[in-house]
Amino acid sequence: MTNIKSIKAEGGLTEEAHPSFFKATLAIIQKDLSAEFRSFELISAMLVFSLLVIIIFNFALELDVKVRQSVTSGVLWTTFAFAGTLGLNRSMSVEKDRGCMDGLLLAPVDRSVIYFGKAISNLIFMLVVEAVVLPVYSLLYNVNLFRLDLIGVILLGSIGYAAVGTLLSTMSAQTRTREVLLPILLFPVVMPVLLASVKASNGLLTGAEFSEVLTPLNLLIVYDVIFIAIAFMVFDHVVEE
């Protein structure tokens, strides 16, 4: 119930009966962020998990200088994808377990506000984790991953991942198998994002020509736009009681 209160306090629900779309979305993001930055439950779990995945990859693939050049983008995106499901699962089951979702659904706002709020806060969690993983990876393997173009690709990929992931985690949270189901539902559908991101990042890291990177980048943008639109349209059906 504290969540509803915090929406009221922070999002300005009391000022007007029907807050604007933007304001309401912001309120949900604010609620998620303030809950998270109080405990760091989710981000710390994602971070530690990411580092473990990188360590496993280090030994599984024997990441010496030569191998590293060709697999860096693959390792990064696998890490982000795995850590992402961890975060998505947690962020949705928190809503479900403590009945917060019902509170959100009762709020006099459009249902898509809930979707965008959750999706953007999931995206922020992912970006925070990525912002830590990138420098750590750069440090461990002596490559410079701080490049604006690479960060752009990571941003686009994470947007697509969070857009679909938020929708599917809302669905999987309402099934019997819950956490187990999310990666099974999510990975085949989000495959284009992962493939295009790996292709684009790989192109950038190996210094390919920009025209070669452009096609996966375009597909990434197309995927993001299409799936945000679809999720926006069908989210109503996913939370309907």
Added chain:
Amino acid sequence: MQPRPLVLKILDFASVIVLAVATYLALVFAPTEAVMGQVQRVFYFHIGTAWVGLLGFIIAALAGILYLVTKDARWDRFEVAAVEVSTLFFFITIVLGAIWARPAWNTWWTWDPRLTTAAITELIYIAYFMLRQGIEDPERRARFGAVYTLLGGISAPITFMVIRLFRTIHPVVVGSQSAAAQGGFSMTSDMKTAFFFALFAFTVIFIDMMWHRIRLGNLEDKVEQLKLKVSM
């Protein structure tokens, strides 16, 4: 239980016949391909099953949209039937493709766009069944199923486009001449007869199986309702 309608009985009968004819055309009637030899005959059923597999997935996505719009449980049963039958046919496609690929490409499997997309599509629809299994409320099961077929139906073509960036060795038999080096070939008129008849045959079989599956879905629904009545 309602008896089978006459049309369905005829369709059952027709399915068996067209399958037999298609088998004859593919295995005996069509000439042996010059380069690949007998194994090329797998191609007729490979395309036939692939065609109905894809058809079913498109039908499922459309049925999913119709369900979300109308909330009519009939569309849900239609969608389940399409996905279930297609998943089976698509699996047969993959297996037949592997049988062909072994002598033609000297490997059972390659990470070619079409093969990879087929595998991912198959996984999407297996996930679909797992999703449905985990939900008890039939209304919610239908809603989530519809949303997921929609997502899967849109994501699969994009996956294909993305993987195509990597590279392909899958032959394009219809409508391209450049693929001969990858195991493509041009069809003689007898081959075309066998090819188009296989497409027709599998379409008939597909419709027949869909119909049976929808009837089964109706029965399942009835059983569920009766169970509810007994437990009350």
